[in-house]
Amino acid sequence: MDKYFLYIDILGFSELVQNNSPEIDELYVIIASLNVHRHEVFKTIIFSDTILIYNNKEPKTQNDNYYIVMYLCEFVQDLQHRLAGRSIVFRAIITKGQFIHYEINSIPCFYGSALVDTYNSEKKIQAMGLFIDDNCIKDCNIFNFCDYNEKYKFVFITKMMDKLEFEYGGYFPLKQFEVEQTELDYFLIPEILMIEKIYRNSIKQLDEKVKLKYLNTFEIYKKRYPNTIQGLLQNDFSPNFISPKLNWDIKVNRFPEDFTYIKRMKK
Secondary structure, three states, X not given: OEEEEEEEEEEOHHHHHHOOOOHHHHHHHHHHOOHHHHOOOEEEEEEXXXXXXXXXXXXXXXXXXXXXXXXXXXXXXXXHHHOOOOOOEEEEEEEEEEOEEEEEOOEEEEEOHHHHHHHHHHOOOOOOEEEEEHHHHHHOOOOEEEEOOOOEEEEEOOHHHHXXXXXXXXXXOOOHHHHHHOOHHHHHHHHHHHHXXXXXXXXHXXXXXXXXXXXXXXXXXXXXXXXHHHHHHHOOOOHHHOOOOOOHHHHHOOXXXXXXXXXXXXX
């Protein structure tokens, strides 16, 4: 039975290991705290710098297909938000295909064409973020996407940026109540921090191959959100131009999230 399959690769992981970075332990705490672990429809496998997620219940209706793909996108969105303010980035692919997972004497065994295909394809993608296989695109009805190549679409899990650009037209400033009543301020900051990280690395990254991936990713966002991105660039990525009377510092200071309390529990 084919599964919907999400493959997430943490980029630059080998450098974190070589540099003995404290972000490694924080990363695993983040991964362990993701919402996917509390959802009975999905199973998760984690090894080294890779996260695999698939549905363990068969969809019976088209709405079930929509539901599964929506949640897979939201799991990536959850990871993106929790990485906000950190240097860690990822590339993820949603596809559908053969995937088999079972245990023998508590040893996990997993394989399948979906795993092989995403592993091989992911390395060839010269950008970051979430991509979805064309064979799943008919089931992606919540998140917007654009063409990337002949096999994949790029998925915009930046719902608050969508709201700024398309609901408000990318015209600023917004009235304070418009921001606060929709909780836009709460969810927008991690998206801004993520795009700022991509932009700054597209300029300052020393490795030209890595720099190109950041640049390609930023261009994707710039094309979709021209007005909002222009505002961010003109204001050095400060959100104050969106609604000047709002105390944005309180929102910004939430990131990166502090997971020390979870690490203490681990001990």
